[in-house]
Amino acid sequence: MIKIQEIREIIKLIDHSSIDEFSYEAEGTKIKLKKNSLHESSEVIVPQSNYAAPHVVESSTMDATQVTTSPTVKETFANIEVKESVNDESLHKIQSPMVGTFYESSSPDSPAFVQIGDKVSEEGIVCIVEAMKLFNEIEAEVSGEIVEILVKDGQLVEYGQPLFLVKAN
Template identity: 40%
Template sequence: MDIKQIQDLIRFVSKSGVNEVSIEQENFKITIKTNEAPTYVNASIPAPLAQAAAPQPAALPSVAPAEPVTAVADTSNYITIKSPMIGTFYRSSSPDKPLFVNVGDEISTGSVLCIIEAMKLFNEIESEVSGRIVKVLVDNASPVEYDQPLFLVEPK
């Protein structure tokens, strides 16, 4: 593959919404990944790239989303505390400080649960319910979206 064909492949990957493409030949291998969330599609290599990649036309393997096999827990009696803003989720005020809450902790209305950093402002997120933390749904220092579930709480 020459540089022009690689550039065409990169453009194709970025426009198609595919998360990753790999092509292997006898003495050549290329993998192109995007930072976007995976999108599963059935696609074929454009004609100019297919001719360069192999003597016969080649197609990318079909990719189907995997069905996760998980036990479904009954969460109907739990209250979900959601993010009130977009930002970065932190479980403590600094790396050397203790976590605001852990699984099993009893919380009351007004208890600080976490901090969400948005535009260099650190916003304390307080509980609007009393109960016990059942599950923390977000990893520390992870980006969160508006209305994204953060905690499951068993109400008192």
């Protein structure tokens, strides 16, 4: 059975992503989340069990003025910057394979996996993307030199969002 904390984490991830609808069903648990630009809502249905909170329904509604001033909306768009060099066809883009949080190192005390100018191999780890408390090591997929790092440490990233630009060998 899915835990309330896991449900809250899913709601946060969906809220900070461009995903408009999400459904999950397993072992009698059914979760359906829907979101759009002017009207956000999320609904969670958990079957009766021995949990202290057997039924959880979270819902929120925003009007157009709240959407334009909402800090989560502003923060989300501030984190997604389109740069000219991203469109350079001669550079390989290392993209995020999932929605999550980008980390440049394995821990706050460790140095970054890569920096601009570093040489990478196909299997070399360039960063970690954390999704739902799982830390996924992202490989370079190509041998070459890191030309640009397109995201900041701790930034939320979308599926398919370019993370690095690599000048392939």
